[in-house]
Amino acid sequence: MQINKNSSVIDRPGLEARALVIKAMAHPTRLFIIEELSRGKKCVCELTEMLGVDVSTVSKHLSVLKSVGIVKDEKKGLMVFYTLIMPCLLPFMNCIARVLNQDETTSVNPCSCNNCK
């Protein structure tokens, strides 16, 4: 996403930057990666095997996460290990998961997850 793509976009400070971080999370494969990395660092090859998609696809997803500061990478020999460096994403994902598990009433009743109380 481009920053300030045109003048009609509201530019409340940090809005576009925050949207970039959230957009980086907004893909099932990248959510999976975030969850896996929350259990500890993993190399690209491990994630690729778990995901069952092309390694170049995994690499690009990781670069999206890295570009917004959600993960960092670290080279060891031939392998590159990725680490989650923004763990505050996890309680948020759990909150969403709890809300979604409330079956059919989810979309009309106020959120009742722990964070929302």
Place this chain on the structure above:
Amino acid sequence: MQINKNSSVIDRPGLEARALVIKAMAHPTRLFIIEELSRGKKCVCELTEMLGVDVSTVSKHLSVLKSVGIVKDEKKGLMVFYTLIMPCLLPFMNCIARVLNQDETTSVNPCSCNNCK
């Protein structure tokens, strides 16, 4: 986004559903709307005036947020008021904002926002 678009997508339970909620947030205009609604319900016309974009654009952003259960709507006369029903999104957004405000070191150092501690 389609659910289970093909067989190579990992189907850890709830992954796609969570991605849909996060994707609904992943736009500067919708983040703005979420922030504004966190201060209280607002009608489409109020949001439209604040945003300075076409009312149909605002209406469509609101329908994205509604479809995943982030907001609910309520008709009063000619006007439709929207209410935030998933306030647990706010601490998450604050966390991201704090991380982003840590200037140039953000993308290489572990998150140190309150949630991540």
Place this chain on the structure above:
DNA sequence: TTACTATTTGCTAATATTACCAAATATAGA
């Protein structure tokens, strides 16, 4: 009824995202 206002919906062009293949790069070991 007609007129007016608020909102939603249908449509379209512009833009962005995605997955994969193929090629490039980087590192290790023989």
Place this chain on the structure above:
DNA sequence: TCTATATTTGGTAATATTAGCAAATAGTAA
């Protein structure tokens, strides 16, 4: 050096998202 492995990068086709216009819908009031 040559070979093999791990990862990234470039390119491309398919798909998805977006904004705004125009038209449709819904509610109010004369």
